[in-house]
Amino acid sequence: MIETERLILRPPRLEDVDDFAVAYADPEVMRYLGDGSTATREEVAQVIERSLERWNANGMGLFAMESRETGRVVGRSGFLVWDSEGWTVANLADAGDRAEIELGWMVARESWGRGYATEAALALREWAVAERGLTRLISLIRPGNMRSIRVAEKIGETFEREIVMTERPSLMYSLKA
């Protein structure tokens, strides 16, 4: 568990499904994420379950961003392991030296514009270095997702190159820790 000024960052729980479902059902939030489609409550529950499996396999994964003030989950941030050959989500053990670790974020629309994504990502960058010894992080951002590009820049990432992920171009931002 990680505490920041306004957030508690912790692995997601199944009880978070309702808070997450609001964000995942919002086309505006999902526009630049994954394949851009929204997700149902059942699909969100699967996302949470899968993310707990990833935690077990990789010692890292998604964190729910819980508001310290209200106790509500305002979004998620955290780590996703990619196999850089083909850019599919993987486990560290399977991807081996092709593994790239992404730091990503997503905030429900009612909580946009308050700097939550940056606050969480900065804390997680620090955690990744101090607790997991990571020396490189990437963020995969769809072209045009200016809000996320701003977050990436605020946490010290710079544009590295363009890749193709789920058949569409993505901008790879990265940082050396």
Add this chain to the structure above:
Amino acid sequence: MLETERLVLRMPKLSDAVPFAALFNDPTAMEFIGGVHPDTSGDPEFPVRQWLKRWEANGVGPLIAERREDGVVVGRAGLHIWDTSTWTPTSYANAGEHAQPELGWALIREHWGNGYATEAARAARDWARSVGVERLISVIAPANTRSQRVAARLGCTPGETVTLFDTGAAVLWEHPQP
């Protein structure tokens, strides 16, 4: 330094990063203890430095089990400190009254099946008692039958199930009171 019939338990040193890489990269051995480690080849000594930091913070930590016969490193056994309000690994200072020491162990897979974990953990437990630890637990995933067998051999009894910060449900195995 502790000695058992077949093992020596000693403080970690930076060169332990080499034999332990075989453990940290092994999905089978890491299945119930947090998963394989990310690539730290840019800083291979990172995990050992983490252990040494815990020693520095808590005055206790993991001990490295080395075979007496040939000096081969077989695994680790020792103490970790949990914050029981969140079930996050931490230090005595950060956890305050929620601090709970755990006796943990892990073996490099090629050394499984020789009883080393039980032997190392038993010696580490005696040491934990000698430094004043009273309630001692081992935190074991419900599906981790190998470690459950070690705990049972050590005379532990399964107690409460808790939710760990990162990897979900785990059973607190209580060590017998000294």
